[in-house]
Amino acid sequence: MAQHAESESKRPDLRPRLVGAIASVVRWIGLIFALVLVVHVVLTVGSANPNNGITNFFADVADPLAIGFKDLFTPSDPKLFVLVNYGLAALFWLIVSGVLVKIIRRFAG
Template sequence: MTGAHRRRSFDVRRARARVVGTLTAVVRWVGTLFAALLAVHVVLTVGGANPDNGITRFVARWAEPLALGFQDLFTPADPKLAVLVNYGIAALFWLFATSLATRVLRALM
């Protein structure tokens, strides 16, 4: 059999490493995107952005479900402080969860 006719053997370890690497990158990007969206919501709210603006509404609409129950964890009198603390904690949670998930995925390699 010549070199042109030989079949390459399938390397399971290499394929697994590629899948896990890709999955780890996707998890990292999604978690970072979620945390960034929550941070933008905090900046827009604390900065006094117009709540009727399309961008502000878009960010607020996506930030709400990403807060995962943190949105009313603390209830200070100042609503801007409430957004800063609660959505800030949610953003930190996403960064922590993403870091943990990527470590678990890397351990699978």
């Protein structure tokens, strides 16, 4: 029995590494979501061809990521509409992922 307990104490604690990996994944997901939204804003404000495949791709992916921000403000200028609403959604994902990372690391001890 003493040997079993001793071998367990020599085993490296994987919990900090696992928590660090989970926190990194959460951080990267937030960054990728924000990046997609920002690219959509840049393409829209920059007057990219709306029929281009890249522009369509980012618009299609950004729509569900904008969640409740998609139509929060309704300015008459379509570029300002995208800039404000999708820009706020990008900030939201950065803030939420940052807060989640802190919570994950705090609960990990």
